[in-house]
Amino acid sequence: MIPAAKVQRTAATVVSSWPYAPAPESKDIVKIADRYGLFIGGKFVEPLSKQHYTTIDPAREEPLSEIAQAGKADVAKAVRAAREAYTGRWSKLRPSERAKYLFRIARILQERAREFAVLESRNGGKPIRESRDVDVPLAAAHFFYYAGWADKLEYAFPNRKPRPIGVAGQIIPWNFPLLMLAWKIAPALAAGNTVVLKPAETTPLTALLFCDVLRQAELPPGVVNIITGDGRTGAELVSNAGVDKIAFTGSTEVGKAIARTLAGTGKRLTLELGGKAANIVFDDAPLDQAVEGIVNGIYFNQGHVCCAGSRLFVQESIYEAVISKLKGRMSTLRVGDPLDKNTDVGAINSKAQLEKITSLVASGVEEGAEIYQPPCKLPERGYWFVPTVFTNVAQSYRIAQEEIFGPVLSVLTFRTPDEAVEKANNTPYGLSAGVWTEKGSRILAMAQKLRAGVVWANTYNRFDPASPFGGYKESGFGREGGLHGLEPYLALEEA
Numbered sequence: 420m421i422p423a424a425k426v427q428r429t430a431a432t433v434v435s436s437w438p439y440a441p442a443p444e445s446k447d448i449v450k451i452a453d454r455y456g457l458f459i460g461g462k463f464v465e466p467l468s469k470q471h472y473t474t475i476d477p478a479r480e481e482p483l484s485e486i487a488q489a490g491k492a493d494v495a496k497a498v499r500a501a502r503e504a505y506t507g508r509w510s511k512l513r514p515s516e517r518a519k520y521l522f523r524i525a526r527i528l529q530e531r532a533r534e535f536a537v538l539e540s541r542n543g544g545k546p547i548r549e550s551r552d553v554d555v556p557l558a559a560a561h562f563f564y565y566a567g568w569a570d571k572l573e574y575a576f577p578n579r580k581p582r583p584i585g586v587a588g589q590i591i592p593w594n595f596p597l598l599m600l601a602w603k604i605a606p607a608l609a610a611g612n613t614v615v616l617k618p619a620e621t622t623p624l625t626a627l628l629f630c631d632v633l634r635q636a637e638l639p640p641g642v643v644n645i646i647t648g649d650g651r652t653g654a655e656l657v658s659n660a661g662v663d664k665i666a667f668t669g670s671t672e673v674g675k676a677i678a679r680t681l682a683g684t685g686k687r688l689t690l691e692l693g694g695k696a697a698n699i700v701f702d703d704a705p706l707d708q709a710v711e712g713i714v715n716g717i718y719f720n721q722g723h724v725c726c727a728g729s730r731l732f733v734q735e736s737i738y739e740a741v742i743s744k745l746k747g748r749m750s751t752l753r754v755g756d757p758l759d760k761n762t763d764v765g766a767i768n769s770k771a772q773l774e775k776i777t778s779l780v781a782s783g784v785e786e787g788a789e790i791y792q793p794p795c796k797l798p799e800r801g802y803w804f805v806p807t808v809f810t811n812v813a814q815s816y817r818i819a820q821e822e823i824f825g826p827v828l829s830v831l832t833f834r835t836p837d838e839a840v841e842k843a844n845n846t847p848y849g850l851s852a853g854v855w856t857e858k859g860s861r862i863l864a865m866a867q868k869l870r871a872g873v874v875w876a877n878t879y880n881r882f883d884p885a886s887p888f889g890g891y892k893e894s895g896f897g898r899e900g901g902l903h904g905l906e907p908y909l910a911l912e913e914a
C-alpha cells in the first residue's frame with residue numbers, strides 16, 4: 420500500500436506540471452485593409468494632408484495597416500460634414516427614428532462581435548477574453564441603452580425642453596477603444612447631435628471597422644465622422660470653431676490643456692481623466708473574494724484602466740494573510756498572447772507606455788518600496804510587463820501618487836476606517852474606489868466619505884450602461900453612462 424502522504428505529494432506534482440495547451444483565436448475572422456482613409460460624410464476619403472502612419476500589433480511588433488493622419492483641413496471638412504448632417508437631417512428626425520438607428524448599430528455590433536474582439540486584441544494588446552466578454556458586449560449594451568432614451572428625453576428631463584446642442588467633437592484613448600467610442604457616440608446621437616470622433620493614434624482599427632457598421636445600419640451620411648491621427652489632430656478638433664461640445668477621455672495633462680484652450684469660448688466640455696484609486700480591504704472582508712477583486716482591479720487590461728485599483732489599502736490585522744494570498748494568486752496569472760483564450764494579462768499597448776511603466780517602477784525601487792513579481796516567461800517580441808506588487812510603500816512615493824497605467828499595484832495599510840478614508844482621499848484624483856467589508860453600514864459610510872465618482876462595494880471594475888461614471892478633482896468633470904450621460908449632450912431649460 421502507498422502511504423497517504425506520498426499519494427498526495429504525487430498528485431500535487433502531477434497537477435502542478437499540467438501545462439495549458441495554446442488556445443488561440445483565429446485572426447482570419449477579420450480583414451484589415453492595408454491602408455485607411457478618413458470616414459467623412461458617410462464614406463472613406465483620402466486625407467488632404469496626404470499623410471499616413473503605421474499602426475501595429477503591440478504583442479508582435481508587426482505592422483497592421485497604414486492610418487491617415489488628419490490635418491487641419493481634414494478636421495474642418497469632417498466638422499462641416501457633421502454640421503450639414505445636423506442641420507439638414509439628424510436634428511429634424513423624429514426621436515423614435517434616431518432610436519432605430521441606435522438599435523441597429525447595437526444589433527450589428529453583436530452580430531459582428533467576434534470580428535471586433537479579435538481586432539481590438541490585435542491592435543491594442545488586450546486579452547481576447549476581455550475584448551470578447553467585456554469590451555464588445557458592453558459597447559453593444561451602450562447603444563441598446565441609449566437607443567431606449569432617444570424618444571423619451573421629455574420624460575427623462577421633465578419641463579426642461581431638452582434639445583440637442585449640435586456637433587460634438589469626441590477624443591478617446593487607447594485602453595478601451597471600441598467601448599469608449601460607444602460611451603461617446605451613443606448618448607450624443609440619442610440626444611440628437613452629430614459627431615466627429617478621433618480614436619487614439621495607437622488603436623484606430625476598431626473605430627474604422629465601426630464605420631462599416633454605420634454603413635450597414637444605413638446611418639445618414641455625416642452623422643458620425645471618424646478622423647484618425649495623433650494629438651495634433653485632437654488639438655485641431657478642440658480648436659475648430661464649428662464644434663459645439665468637446666468630450667475628452669485621456670490624460671489629465673491633455674485634459675488641462677483642452678480646458679485652457681476652451682476657456683471663454685462658450686463651448687461645452689466634459690473631461691474624463693486619470694485616476695489613482697484606492698481599493699480598501701477591511702478585516703471582516705471575505706478574503707478570497709477580495710483577492711480576486713484586487714487582481715481584477717489592477718491587472719485587468721494590463722492596468723491600462725483609469726479607474727484601476729492601483730493603491731491597495733489593507734487593514735493591518737489581515738495584512739500578512741492578504742499579501743500571501745495575493746502573491747499566490749499572482750503566480751497563476753498567465754501573461755502572453757492576447758489572442759490566446761487562456762491569457763489573463765496581454766501586451767502593453769505601446770513602447771512609450773512600456774517605458775513609462777518601467778521608469779515609474781524603477782522609481783518605486785529607488786524610493787525604497789519592496790517589489791514582488793511572480794516568475795513569468797515573457798514572449799520575446801512585443802511589449803510586456805510582469806504583474807507587479809509593491810509593499811512597504813509610503814504615501815509620498817511616486818508609485819503611490821502618480822498614475823502608472825500599467826499592471827503595478829502599491830500596497831499601503833491602515834488601522835481605522837477614518838485613517839483609510841484620509842489616506843484614500845490623499846490624491847489629486849477622484850475617479851473611483853473599492854471597499855471590501857461584510858458590513859453594509861460601513862459600505863454606506865465609506866461611500867459617503869470617499870471623494871470618488873464611483874465606489875464599488877465587494878466588487879471592482881464593474882460597468883453598466885445605466886450607471887454614471889466620472890470623476891472629481893483632477894479626474895475631470897461630467898458623467899458618462901445613465902441619464903447623467905445624456906445631460907452634457909442636451910440644452911436644458913431651468914426647471
Ligand code: ADP
Pocket residue numbers: 590591592593617618619620648649650651652653654655657668669670671673674676677
Ligand atoms: P495617454 O497619455 O493615455 O496616451 P492622451 O491624453 O495623450 O492619453 O491621449 C488621449 C487622446 O487624446 C488620444 O486620442 C490622443 O491622440 C489625444 N490627444 C493627445 N494630445 C492632445 C491634444 N493636445 N489635444 C487634443 N487631443 C489630444
